[in-house]
Amino acid sequence: MPSGTDDGPTTTAWVVDHTAPAAEHPLRRVERSLDPLGPTGLLVEVRACGVCRTDLHLAEGDLAPRTPRCTPGHEVVGRVLSTGPEAEGFSEGDRVGAAWLAGTCGTCRYCRAGRENLCPNSRYTGWDIHGGYAQHAVIDARYAYHLPEGPPDEELAPLLCAGIIGYRALGRAALPPGGRLGIYGFGASAHLTAQLAIGRGATVHVMTRSEEARRLALDLGAASATGAYDAPPEPLDAAILFAPVGDLVPTALAALDRGGTLSVAGIHLSDIPVLNYQRHLFQERTLRSVTANTRADGRAYLAEAAHRPPVVHVQRYPMSRADDALADLAADRVTGAAVLLPG
Incomplete structure (x- = not known):
């Protein structure tokens, strides 16, 4: 006591x-x-x-x-x-x-x-x-x-923040079934969210500056793992930005296919550079933020994690x-x- x-x-x-x-x-x-x-x-x-x-x-x-x-x-x-x-x-x-x-x-x-x-x-x-x-x-x-x-x-x-916030960020990214997901940054939340998406049938591409994190991403089932500012090997249906780096927003938007969505998962982000409408937002690309979570998010994620336990x-x-x-x-x-x- x-x-x-x-x-x-x-x-x-x-x-x-x-x-x-x-x-x-x-x-x-x-x-x-x-x-x-x-x-x-x-x-x-x-x-x-x-x-x-x-x-x-x-x-x-x-x-x-x-x-x-x-x-x-x-x-x-x-x-x-x-x-x-x-x-x-x-x-x-x-x-x-x-x-x-x-x-x-x-x-x-x-x-x-x-x-x-x-x-x-x-x-x-x-x-x-x-x-x-x-x-x-x-x-x-x-x-x-x-x-x-x-x-x-x-x-x-x-699971209680990294997992729950990743769960909400994945929902905000509006990834279609069997879609192609890009993940920018690969820390605690990203390595859990990648497994969540792969378990649901997505193809996951990881972009991060850490060589060790890239190795972990591949070990966990990512289809590719490259540098933070590299282009993924195919257009993305959705992307999640976990790194608190505003410079990556235009990079991630440019990697989206038509109609794709970028979800920004952090509570803090450095300044975003000027966006070019034609290159970054045209063809119905969407930029979304993520704010905290609901208790329903927490219960739903913990239930899914119990059904399909992630490698932590x-x-x-x-x-x-x-x-x-x-x-x-x-x-x-x-x-x-x-x-x-x-x-």
């Missing part, structure tokens, strides 16, 4: 002490108070937490901090230690997952229309509330996921080296997904 003081229970956690390049280690390990449990809260012992590029954007200042000295991490796998009086569906000892979406108003026109990812009052794990770079976390049972008992903690953690390529780090994991992610020293583990 968490340790305590006169001011209440505490936990050992990493916080964004100040924003700076990850190589300068902007995270600090501290003892901090736990958030109040609340009526629908779950107190969770963290067993694994994925390291997401969004955590990097927060630490480096690409995303403006919403909570001072916030604990990052929104791919949280843990065990329920205790529950609030109105936390329905969970009991002590349950294996539970927390993802990026941590709360919505439930009453706005977006929430009522099943588009809660666009709720103006949405809240996010590791941005608005403390996340999983910690021994313990408090999450809302209404936004938590039941997790199966079989797979290792470190293989489940990346994991680089493991002890929780005590969270700052090193983030620095490695920034320096492209992570292939697949980085995951923090206790100990």
Whole structure:
């Protein structure tokens, strides 16, 4: 159980002490108070937490901090230690997952229309509330996921953001059955999404700058894997941009066949160069963004992943080296997904 003081229970956690390049280690390990449990809260012992590029954007200042000295991490796998009086569906000892979406108003026109990812009052794990770079976390049972008992903690953690966001990005890309999908960038989310698309019968072409990532893509079943700015070997019906590099938008649009769609999956993107209408958008090519996810996305993806389990390529780090994991992610020293583990 968490340790305590006169001011209440505490936990050992990493916080964004100040924003700076990850190589300068902007995270600090501290003892901090736990958030109040609340009526629908779950107190969770963290067993694994994925390291997401969004955590990097927060630490480096690409995303403006919403909570001072916030604990990052929104791919949280843990065990329920205790529950609030109105936390329905969970009991002590349950294996539970927390993802990026941590709360919505439930009453706005977006929430009522099943588009809660666009709720103006949405809240996010590791941005608005403390996340999983910690021994313990408090999450809302209404936004938590039941997790199966079989797979290792470190293989489940990346599914909770990298997998879910990739699932939504693939849907936004409007890939036709048996279509040709281009993937730009090949990190945690891309390597899961490629397997999802291949499992559905798509032909996948990967464009990424990392030679090691290209080898992984081919090992996972991609039809080709080339440099980030290279043209794929055939026109694409759809593409997903995972790399946060705006310069790749015109490259990916130019690779689309007539009527193709480019889905941009990141929460942050560098500036997009000027587009040429005839070359990049004419012939009904479409450019779409992806904003967070709905709980329905999460449930649907986790069900599909349980039916067809992906190969999750994991680089493991002890929780005590969270700052090193983030620095490695920034320096492209992570292939697949980085995951923090206790100990």
